[in-house]
Amino acid sequence: MECVKLDQKKSWIGQNWVLIITFILGVWVALPFLAPLFMHLGLTPLGNLIYMLYSFTCHQLPQRSFFLFGPELMLSLSDIQSVWQNTNDPLVLRQFTGSPELGWKVAWSDRMVWMYTSIPIFAVLWAVTRPRSNHPRPKFVPVSVFLALLLPMAVDGSSHFISDLAGIGNGFRDSNAWLAQLTNHAFATSFYAGDGLGSFNFLMRALTGIIFGFAVVWFGYPYLEDVFSKSKSETGLPPSPPANLSNIDQTG
Secondary structure (H helix, E strand, C coil): HHHHHHHHHHHHHHHCCCHHHHHHHHHHHHHHHHHHHHHHHCCCCHHHHHHHHHHCCCCCCHEEEEEEECCCCCCHHHHHHHCCCCCCCCCHHCCCEEEEEEEEEEEEHHHHHHHHHHHHHHHHHHHHHHCCCCCCCCCCCCCHHHHHHHHHHHHHHHHHHHHHHHHCCCCHHHCCHHHHHCCCCCCCCHHHHCCCCHHHHHHHHHHHCCCCCCHHHHHHHHHHHHHHHHHHHHHCCCCCCCCHHHHHHHHH
C-alpha cells in the first residue's frame, strides 16, 4: 500500500512538475517585491528580513534598483547621496533601503528582477508550446547555444564590475563616453550617463536578463521534462489528472 501511495505521488509530480517548479519560482520572485510593501506598511522587521535574505544573492545597489511607493521608479546616485550619505562605497550604498519620501527599494537590483521574473514567464510559454506526449523525447537545446545566450549578460555584467573598480559613479560604464563617441551623440545625455530608467545601462541589464531567463528555460526545462517523464513511466500507474498549467498545455 505504501509503495502504491509513493508511486501515485511520483506520478502526480511527474505530471505536474512544471506547475510545481513555476509556483516555487513565483514565490522566490515575489518576495523581493514584498520588502518595499512591508516597509510602506510599517512592517519594518519583515521588510528588513527580506532585504537581509536576498542580500546574499544580489549587490542591492540602490541606483540600480526599482523603488516602489515613491515619486520615481528609479533613483540616481546623486539623489541617494543627497538624502542619505555622500559616499561611493558600494558596501555602504547597498544599505540604503529607501524612505517614506523616496519610496522603498525592491530587494533585488533591476538586472536580477529581469533575470528571475522572466524565468516563470518563459516557463509558462514553454509549457504551452512544448512537444506533446506523442513525441518520444523533448527537443534539447545544444549547450553551445545555451552558452551563447548567456554571453551577453556575462559581457555586460563583467564590464560593470570592471567599471566599478574605478569607483561607483566614476567608471567607463557610468559615463559611457565611448558609446556617445561611437553613436556621434545621437541620443540625449541621460541615455548614456548613469543607470536611470531608459538609459543604455538600464536597457542592457533588462535585455541581457530577459535573454538569460529564456536561455535557462529553453535549455533546462527539456532535461527536466525528460527526467520527470521517466520517473512517471517507472511508476507503472496511469497518469494523474494534470493541474491547471498542464491542462493549458494539453489543450493548446
